[in-house]
Amino acid sequence: MARVGRLEGKVCVITGTGGSMGRAAALMFAREGAKIVGCDISVDAAEETVAEVRNAGGEMVSLQPCDLTQREHCQSLVALALNTYGWIDVLFNNAAMAWFAPIDTISDEQWYKTIDQELHLVFEMVRAAWPELTKRSGSIINTASVSAWSTYRVLPALAHSAAKGAVVSLTRQLALEGRAHGLRANSISPGLIETNQTRPLLSNPEWSDPMLGKIMLGRMGRPEEVAATALFLASDESSFITGADIRVDGGTTAW
Numbered sequence: 001m002a003r004v005g006r007l008e009g010k011v012c013v014i015t016g017t018g019g020s021m022g023r024a025a026a027l028m029f030a031r032e033g034a035k036i037v038g039c040d041i042s043v044d045a046a047e048e049t050v051a052e053v054r055n056a057g058g059e060m061v062s063l064q065p066c067d068l069t070q071r072e073h074c075q076s077l078v079a080l081a082l083n084t085y086g087w088i089d090v091l092f093n094n095a096a097m098a099w100f101a102p103i104d105t106i107s108d109e110q111w112y113k114t115i116d117q118e119l120h121l122v123f124e125m126v127r128a129a130w131p132e133l134t135k136r137s138g139s140i141i142n143t144a145s146v147s148a149w150s151t152y153r154v155l156p157a158l159a160h161s162a163a164k165g166a167v168v169s170l171t172r173q174l175a176l177e178g179r180a181h182g183l184r185a186n187s188i189s190p191g192l193i194e195t196n197q198t199r200p201l202l203s204n205p206e207w208s209d210p211m212l213g214k215i216m217l218g219r220m221g222r223p224e225e226v227a228a229t230a231l232f233l234a235s236d237e238s239s240f241i242t243g244a245d246i247r248v249d250g251g252t253t254a255w
């Protein structure tokens with residue numbers, strides 16, 4: 001029997017492809033036959049991912065530097081997808097950056113940068129790609145977090161939890177607004193995943209012991225485990241799933 005990729009021929013825009021989960025998703029989606037349109041604010045990391053995907057035999061173009069908080073950059077990313085491949089089937093909003101501080105010390109800058117770089121960039125990217133996604137009955141996958149649903153004793157996630165909670169509710173509303181076009185919108189809420197952002201913190205037991213203690217499966221997640229969920233939501237296998245949030249958290253929010 002001839003094997004057909006789970007995303008064969010689909011044009012998939014993935015943001016933050018220089019980072020841990022974005023790179024894992026680019027490789028996994030390309031392996032399943034997708035044409036990847038990546039981007040990152042970090043030029044070297046983004047170019048490394050393109051090289052990895054192409055070395056593995058996949059198809060990928062990428063825009064870097066690309067700052068998704070800037071409307072024109074989001075529009076340029078959409079234009080790159082259209083000029084290269086002609087359409088967009090999937091938008092996986094993975095890129096984000098957060099600043100952590102509690103209510104009594106958080107600065108204006110930490111608050112507004114987090115809202116800008118975790119929430120505003122999702123809104124801008126969806127708005128830029130919406131006309132194309134609605135034409136193709138596309139799939140939007142937004143990255144939220146368990147911080148949208150729960151708290152960690154040692155994580156001052158005030159701005160982060162506000163932004164990611166908004167990503168969940170914005171996604172539900174997008175599902176409603178996209179339904180007439182056959183467009184689906186879902187979010188993924190990762191728990192603690194071993195990535196460039198979390199790895200340096202692990203060396204501190206005062207932080208890592210309570211964080212790891214929250215995880216039912218007793219270990220951090222891997223970027224590939226989040227990418228696999230995004231792949232499912234990008235594929236037609238999830239054709240009756242919209243307005244949902246899938247927690248990829250090793251049971252963190254289940255006890």
Ligand SMILES: NC(=O)c1ccc[n+]([C@@H]2O[C@H](COP(=O)([O-])OP(=O)(O)OC[C@H]3O[C@@H](n4cnc5c(N)ncnc54)[C@H](O)[C@@H]3O)[C@@H](O)[C@H]2O)c1
Binds near residue numbers: 193
């Ligand atoms: N790592 C975790 O434990 C964890 C947990 C919950 C949610 N998440 C979410 O998962 C997603 C991926 O995070 P990761 O852990 O792979 O982090 P990462 O830092 O490895 O990757 C994020 C990438 O996004 C890029 N980026 C950030 N802001 C950008 C912007 N304005 N424009 C363009 N690119 C930008 C960064 O340069 C980076 O390459 C994020 O949305 C994050 O909030 C991560």
